[in-house]
Amino acid sequence: MSDTLQASSTVPATSRPRTQRVQDALATNRPGSDASAPVPHEFVHRRAVEDILITSWDRLGHDRFSVTAQWPHDHPYLTPHRDRHHPILAGETIRQAGLLLAHTEFGVPLDHHFILGDLVYTADPEFRVTGSGPTQLTVDVVCSQTRMRAGTLSSGLFDMTISSDGRTIVTGHSHVSVTSPAVYRRIRGERLTTRRALGEVPAPVAPELTGSAAEHDVLLSPTGRPGAWWLRITPGHPTVVNPANDHVPGLSLLDAAHQAARAVTGTGSFVPYAFGTEFQRYAEHDVPCLIEARRTASAAPGTTTVQVTGSQNGEPVFVSTLTASDTHH
Structure with a gap:
């Protein structure tokens, strides 16, 4: 990193400059204005409500925040399975909370780009879906290793504890870096204008192998080799596809890893309580992405651990490690 980066100290987050676009979005959704309404989509990089x-x-201190969230019971893609929330919801909550705070409290303009270094979380395997409405959550966030450049966040670590009715159900963290549009253009080059081709979608594996509700949601296509698949994304998928992205979204890679873990264990009910992912590079739209999964030694008795890797042209894209309790398969 550049020597011009400086660690943040006690400068109040709310005193940092914000762009007019952030201010306009804030004006429509002040903290505490409506506990059930979602925040503006610009803050979490999601278009669909x-x-x-x-x-x-709400800001509790210069480096600590309280965020409220909710997990849906009737989402068309991230649906509960056997009274358990979709495991990707925990990671997506951590991702969205980090983006929100970066924009609203750490001065990151809405046109800047985020590079996710990792996303790691451990969930309570006994937590279950109850009631008929969304699960209300509180997220305690502590920001550290924070570096600022020109009054905006350049990189940092977001540690989070997610609770429901006072019960801790998830702990996790993510490391993020932020780049300006100019720097991002230099990083991405000609890839900046690459979009997913609308050609023929490769055949999916059987939905029951990945625990998917329909073929439309299956992210794996057969390669003819055991434990290996091609990443498969249906164009226009409302949750998995982001038309504005010049690369495959991280959520797609996380769920592909989850589906691969289910496929390699031979059980569509494999639900990880521990899920850690490191990202090495962007997954490109126009290059086949190979997803490989294998069982590895588990640190805890009565559990199954799977390591999933993604690669393009032989270069690593991501590696995920997922662990599930054998009693909950």
């Missing part, structure tokens, strides 16, 4: 999990936030 049903995909927005964050509802409000």
